Amino acid sequence: MTEHRLLLDGLTRRYGSLTALDGVGLRLAAGARHAVIGPNGAGKTTLLSLIAGTERPSAGRVVLDGRDLTRIAPARRARLGIARSFQQPAVIGELTVLDNAVLAGWRHGRGRRERARAAAERLEAVGLADAAHRPAAGLSHGQRRLLDLAAALAGQPRVLLLDEPAAGLTDRDVARLLDVLAALPRDVAVLLVEHHTEVVAQFADTVTVLQDGTPLVTAPTQEALRHEAVRAAYLGAT
Numbered sequence: 241m242t243e244h245r246l247l248l249d250g251l252t253r254r255y256g257s258l259t260a261l262d263g264v265g266l267r268l269a270a271g272a273r274h275a276v277i278g279p280n281g282a283g284k285t286t287l288l289s290l291i292a293g294t295e296r297p298s299a300g301r302v303v304l305d306g307r308d309l310t311r312i313a314p315a316r317r318a319r320l321g322i323a324r325s326f327q328q329p330a331v332i333g334e335l336t337v338l339d340n341a342v343l344a345g346w347r348h349g350r351g352r353r354e355r356a357r358a359a360a361e362r363l364e365a366v367g368l369a370d371a372a373h374r375p376a377a378g379l380s381h382g383q384r385r386l387l388d389l390a391a392a393l394a395g396q397p398r399v400l401l402l403d404e405p406a407a408g409l410t411d412r413d414v415a416r417l418l419d420v421l422a423a424l425p426r427d428v429a430v431l432l433v434e435h436h437t438e439v440v441a442q443f444a445d446t447v448t449v450l451q452d453g454t455p456l457v458t459a460p461t462q463e464a465l466r467h468e469a470v471r472a473a474y475l476g477a478t
């Protein structure tokens with residue numbers, strides 16, 4: 241057993257003269273509910289991309305359950321248990337919602353039947369079971385986000401990276417999202433990037449505030465949300 245599900249050590253990403261992330265160190269245990277917040281351009285999406293492997297760090301390491309993933313390609317990281325949801329989910333509109341979910345689990349299930357059963361279960365988990373046989377093109381933005389979340393759960397991930405799942409959602413969709421997030425498998429470590437402070441407050445145990453690529457504070461959620469920089473950025477306080 242290793243102590244940390246996900247360990248980020250000195251993660252740095254430079255784009256020319258710009259340092260988008262500067263020596264970020266984070267530790268997530270199994271079952272962690274960890275949010276990263278910060279103003280636009282703070283480096284939040286870059287952080288997720290470095291963990292998923294779609295971007296390479298200029299320095300630092302990404303370690304999953306004691307295994308160094310830093311030089312491992314994104315597809316292999318996904319197989320090893322790193323899943324990611326996207327701000328703009330890729331949905332094949334001509335296929336049914338269920339077929340989209342089956343497709344997402346293509347690499348993971350054993351037989352065809354097993355894949356279909358697992359996909360239906362994931363749709364149930366995100367509240368889309370009623371829409372299973374409808375074309376995905378008819379889904380609302382909120383439902384697409386939920387389908388994307390169902391897709392991310394396909395491989396029973398060890399780490400789930402959520403990139404602003406509440407962005408563009410109606411209040412009703414946000415409430416639904418919170419229910420779905422609350423029912424995620426307990427063991428998965430979740431790293432949530434989110435601007436919606438209500439979602440962060442309700443979901444996360446721990447919050448890291450990122451500014452200009454540097455973590456300002458990592459603290460229990462309520463404490464972090466009271467931090468001066470957060471109040472200034474989100475609540476208009478000085």
Ligand SMILES: Nc1ncnc2c1ncn2[C@@H]1O[C@H](COP(=O)(O)OP(=O)(O)OP(=O)(O)O)[C@@H](O)[C@H]1O
Nearest residue numbers: 255258259260278279280281282283284285286287
């Ligand atoms: N491919 C790239 N080339 C050059 N600069 C980049 C690239 N990707 C990101 N950056 C820069 O790195 C910094 C961090 O960007 P990033 O998208 O990670 O921020 P963010 O916190 O996710 O912002 P937002 O909340 O707006 O999504 C920004 O200054 C951005 O312009």
